[in-house]
Amino acid sequence: xxxxxxxxxxxxxxxxxxxxxxxxxxxxxxxxxxxxxxxxxxxxxxxxxxxxxxxxxxxxxxxxxxxxxxxxxxxxxxxxxxxxxxxxxxxxxxxxxxxxxxxxxxxxxxxxxxxxxxxxxxxxxxxxxxxxxxxxxxxxxxxxxxxxxxxxxxxxxxxxxxxxxxxxxxxxxxxxxxxxxxxxxxxxxxxxxxxxxxxxxxxxxxxxxxxxxxxxxxxxxxxxxxxxxxxxxxxxxxxxxxxxxxxxxxxxxxxxxxxxxxxxxxxxxxxxxxxxxxxxxxxxxxxxxxxxxxxxxxxx
Numbered sequence: 001x002x003x004x005x006x007x008x009x010x011x012x013x014x015x016x017x018x019x020x021x022x023x024x025x026x027x028x029x030x031x032x033x034x035x036x037x038x039x040x041x042x043x044x045x046x047x048x049x050x051x052x053x054x055x056x057x058x059x060x061x062x063x064x065x066x067x068x069x070x071x072x073x074x075x076x077x078x079x080x081x082x083x084x085x086x087x088x089x090x091x092x093x094x095x096x097x098x099x100x101x102x103x104x105x106x107x108x109x110x111x112x113x114x115x116x117x118x119x120x121x122x123x124x125x126x127x128x129x130x131x132x133x134x135x136x137x138x139x140x141x142x143x144x145x146x147x148x149x150x151x152x153x154x155x156x157x158x159x160x161x162x163x164x165x166x167x168x169x170x171x172x173x174x175x176x177x178x179x180x181x182x183x184x185x186x187x188x189x190x191x192x193x194x195x196x197x198x199x200x201x202x203x204x205x206x207x208x209x210x211x212x213x214x215x216x217x218x219x220x221x222x223x224x225x226x227x228x229x230x231x232x233x234x235x236x237x238x239x240x241x242x243x244x245x246x247x248x249x250x251x252x253x254x255x256x257x258x259x260x261x262x263x264x265x266x267x268x269x270x271x272x273x274x275x276x277x278x279x280x281x282x283x284x285x286x287x288x289x290x291x292x293x294x295x296x297x298x299x300x
Contacts, residue, residue: 002053002266003089007082008096009061016255018073023048032068057085083108091115110141118145120183129282142271147187151257154249164218165239170229198300202291
């Protein structure tokens with residue numbers, strides 16, 4: 001059995017992963033979890049789905065939250081410090097809402113050669129991302145970072161379509177959270193089209209942000225973020241074989257597929273995503289947030 005810890009100063013996306021690895025107490029989850037996570041687990045079997053990995057340690061910036069997670073999902077150890085249990089686990093899940101906290105939280109585990117999963121992205125600074133990826137390679141520590149939208153079941157049909165077409169991907173959100181949450185749509189696009197973005201261009205968008213990513217094979221994807229975008233995560237793809245509009249699909253399914261990928265990483269010692277994907281995502285977020293309308297950048 002592999003042991004893994006879960007840490008974060010403002011800890012997020014906890015219960016869907018804990019339910020997969022540890023199982024859960026339905027009454028305590030209803031009492032302790034945020035409504036959207038409690039609803040996701042409502043009526044679901046409460047035994048662990050994994051027979052290979054357990055979350056054995058938890059640390060949260062808010063000590064009471066760590067206690068709530070532990071009592072809800074049978075976590076044996078509540079840590080006093082985020083790196084107190086490096087020697088006791090095979091890996092760690094860095095689940096921090098605050099992006100600038102993530103690098104410091106994961107470093108001790110990478111340095112010890114432990115597997116690391118980071119919810120969403122390593123850093124908004126591509127140079128920090130590259131440094132962490134280099135450390136991962138140097139220490140032989142598998143590392144993964146993505147949004148669960150990468151595994152949206154509704155996007156599966158798009159993967160089979162011809163490349164070289166044009167896609168429009170939209171995500172309704174306030175622009176004040178663009179830096180934190182643009183990774184959701186980026187991960188969805190990467191899950192469908194993979195890596196290989198060559199150029200980026202920021203387009204004029206009166207009520208939001210639009211960025212066009214052009215791939216080396218001729219595929220173009222325009223990503224739109226803002227309060228006037230369609231609700232949820234939507235991707236419309238026009239290609240030689242036709243046109244398909246897809247939505248992400250069931251949230252619980254995404255989390256479970258992501259948990260399976262993390263489980264496989266712990267067991268096999270290989271990341272479910274490439275370092276190129278992690279690096280490219282960081283560069284895309286940086287451009288989406290920092291570029292001005294009309295700016296162009298070559299990244300590949």
